Amino acid sequence: MTRAINTVLIANRGEIACRIIRTCKRMGIRSIAVYSEADRDALHVALADEAYEIGAAPPRESYLNQGAIIRAAEQSGADAVHPGYGFLSENAVFAEACAKAGLIFIGPPPAAIRAMGSKSEAKALMEKAGVPLVPGYHGTDQSPKVLQAAADQIGYPVLIKASAGGGGKGMKVASSAGEFQAALESAQREAKNAFGDDRVLVEKYLQQPRHIEAQIFGDCLGNIVHLFERDCSIQRRHQKVIEEAPAPGLSPERRAAIGKAAIEAGKAVGYVGAGTVEFIAEGESFYFMEMNTRLQVEHPVTEAITGLDLVEWQIRIARGEKLPKAQSELAIHGHAMEVRLYAEDPARDFLPQTGTLHHLRFPEGARVDSGIREGDAVSIHYDPMIAKIITHGADRAEAIARLRRALAATEVGGLATNLDFLQAILRQPDFASGKVDTGFIERHRTELLPEGQPLPVNALALAALAVLRGGERDAAAAAPAGDPYSPWSLLPGWRVNRDAYSDLIFQHGEATLSVRAHYRATGYALDLPDGTVEAQAELGTDGAIAARIGTARCKGRVVRRDTECLVFLDGATHRLTLVDPRRPSAADAATTGRILAPMPGTVTKILVVAGAVVAKGSVLAIVEAMKMEHAVKAPRDGKVTIVHFAAGDQVTDGAELLVLEEA
Incomplete structure (x- = not known):
């Protein structure tokens, strides 16, 4: 039975909200935006037909405020709610709340979200369905002793992963038994902060794996297709940097096997809507990692090689329609590549940046998905992604050439970005030849992040x-x-x-x-x-x-x-x-022993007290920003004389955390 969807409320912000609004306009559907106090002048608010303020800037008070979003949907007369990705997109309770309010949730059934929401439970289901798994521990006993014993049995190195999350948050590598407990505590803290759930699983850490994922779609009639695969191996801190489709170097047989396994994963949970089945591959083997029960950030590369609008497919399936195409009607056309342009400083270990983008120029001749305009601010409260830049070519070489040209025409002023870093990856010979794996950035770090480059x-x-x-x-x-x-x-x-x-x-x-x-x-x-x-x-x-x-x-x-x-x-x-020669230089101030916060955020740990004698490189404090932890280390041997903050305190960029005198 089909259901009318004439008005869609987008329960999200940024580039994905803008993306959904544009598809709604093309389909003749009225779009409703929601926004926080910080996003009153945001692009997605300007693009929507109507918009409602739902709370303060912190996500828990706005974009994670289920009650406020449901009220906005009811007030606007929306027929459906599209959660985008992130925030409430994989929240079964929210999907049920929408249904209770008489709203269509443009996403999978709550049962499928729950089944795939726990990595441990998902792996148990996949094992039953015959989908290959990485050796690991996915049990319910979360005591440190049991987890350590599981890691010892699996063999090091091991990967500790948040059971309830994704995006690289709550994910740590332990190379030996001696490193395990510290890595476990850090993973659990990040998982708790990001997802409200500190449960983890432990898996064998593959040495040179590729991250390959398959886009699937299911309808209410039990049909499921895959829209081929994407390679997302270029990562740092387990977060994707460059994505491409199709994955380079796959034989037709291996491509078919990955697609078949993805469909089996979807059938195992009665999947409906858009989903992504993620695999880790090494050699000729591939293993199930997780399933994301939502649209993915990198969906544009799949759209580029298939000629489809995946948001339109989501809406049509939510209406109760049959899948627009059968598997036999789907084919790959050319090659597509996407980069994520972030406000972050690669020279400072990719620290997120906040502030105003006083200059912004995007390239012509490329697809740019962005929720930011010149003059907008990148806030501490949300992901620091500025834009996704996507190109398509007849083959991989052409897609890379077009992307290099697009990035050369991109200009960002006001904040440090990863723009030059992205260009360095595209110039790297191994990348050009398709020799990619998840260790690519670390292996080529000195080439991609050269120190002390002279100014031309x-x-x-x-x-x-x-x-x-x-x-x-x-x-x-x-x-x-x-x-x-x-x-x-x-x-x-x-x-x-x-x-x-x-x-x-x-x-x-x-x-x-x-x-x-x-x-x-x-x-x-x-x-x-x-x-x-x-x-x-x-x-x-x-x-x-x-x-x-x-x-x-x-x-x-x-x-x-x-x-x-x-x-x-x-x-x-x-x-x-x-430089104004009449002003003191920054170098003069650097000798005072002041240890400053590297970015605005929350102090999660202070590891020293006044009077402590520390060695160069010792971790003094941990600051969490944008759901990622950053260790503040001693720049030299010294004695801590003043500690200004405690765990839980908010700090601004450049705030004096403590003072370190020479010992």
């Missing part, structure tokens, strides 16, 4: 030219109309009986770079670290700059905000600070 001389020259030309333009605008040619009204570095020049000082990482600009009738002579060059520049709109530097011509963009200069050149982003 043309980037320094562009920064200097932008400052000089910007100052000239400002001075010209302010010149008295009566005497526009007065040297006192312009900014050409004019001096009596001396060479006309200006000195500029920039900070780039640890390096201090000086540029002396000599004024010439046709431009400048720039004294750069590599020598003196003649230069000219024209400024366009929004920081665009075209320059001749010596005999070379280059185009880029320089975005200035206060003392920060962002130089976008040849696909790379260079961050410089224009």
